[in-house]
Amino acid sequence: MSTTRPEVALFVTCLVDLFRPVVGFAAVELLEQAGCTVSVPEAQTCCGQPAFNSGDRVDAKTVAAQVIDAFEGFDYIVVPSGSCAGMLSKHYPELFEDDPAMADRARDFARRTYELMAFLVDVRGMTGLDAAYNGNVTYHDSCSGLRELGVKQQPRQLLASVEGLTLIELPGAERCCGFGGTFCVKYPDISNNMVGDKTTDIEKTGADTVLAGDLGCLMNMAGKLTRTGSSIRARHVAEVLAGMTDDPAIGEGQPE
Template identity: 50%
Template sequence: MRVSLFITCLADQLYPEVGESVVRLLNRYGCTVDFPEAQTCCGQPAFNSGYQDEAREVARGLIRAFEHSDYVVSPSGSCTGMVHHYYPQLFADEPEWLKKAEELVEKTYEFSQFLVNVLGVTDVGAVLNEKVTYHPSCHAMRLLGVKEEPGKLLSEIKGLELIELPKKEDCCGFGGTFAVKMADMSEAMVCEKANHVCSTGAEVLVGTDMGCLMNIGGRLNKDNKPIRVMHLAQLLEEGVKQSESGRK
């Protein structure tokens, strides 16, 4: 199975190790992963700020980059949600580009979505003796409907104690440009989210969007809370490594 990695801006520039974990996990299940270097931003920041013409041009570039891919997999529900829900809207008046946008939508998946629903994998053979709590990001949960997939993957990790996050469906306050435009409100939201994370007694906070994890992790770090913050792909890979080292 041929898969193209849609790395996203945040992972590419700040958290490349997340992309590496995604690739290594997909390789374990027979996927040949490539990385189209022409990919750039999905256009979400411009779109959310009202610059639809600029977002449309950026979207054209992403569509071209993945035009010949069989599957496109991203470690971000937010960017995947942008493609799924807003690319058809951006090109509603351009039939040729609308067709290309819809073709991209059909083959683009968030990481856990692809692992569970396309590859049919829920148990990656991971072992991890950690207390973990999971934050479901707004875009993955609400735009893409990614609700059960991360939980299915986490529940199969041997030794892991999954602790329910209070008010888990509340936004963390990031929201991209929202955190800049509404800084005070954003800070209040992330403080509340960080407090809920701490109340679980978890050692690890896991999620599927690095925007949310960067925001919550920054607050936890500022408050000197020793809670590791990890993308789901990183957690799964760490568990796989522990499992393999235990068998040696």
């Protein structure tokens, strides 16, 4: 593992901020274990993806410029979501392609930005960690992380070091769960068909827990699992790796 102590800014993501703060704390814990100093810039809201994917380039640029400002000066920007990390590192430079004032900054910002799992393994050289989780888990590869950023083996490598955890590969793990941001509410019937296929595949693995690296996909899958009466729990992979699994799983109630 690298010896210098880099300054890392956590891009929390709006879903983690609003719905599942424990993922943010898990990310901080993992980054600290990886020898980083972690900050959370206050002036962050959203990565701008809802606007970008809705065809609203103007608002997307405004928000993107604000994010780039807020994260000025850090060695790295780390994101516990492949989707948001993809937005920051792949699409920001694209947004400012024709904007000479911002193009270089956007590219520089993109170069410093990583998805959490990729950062831990590829940049910090983490090969394993000290965590335990009793259960059979399966893993869904979220689309953006997988196809935009190549996040595939990193979470599996880290999960392999978790004591008590058995990973059962999910057939069709690379197929979209049907979340797609606003897609799931704009085209609910199609989205339902997709997430239905996904949760059926998850059930068939016999796993008791499904993990993924994106809260959007997880909320979609968890919401379908609970709706269909499944007892399979859904968690962000960072929660398990950081040993922060005392909270109820996504969509799971408080014990009475």
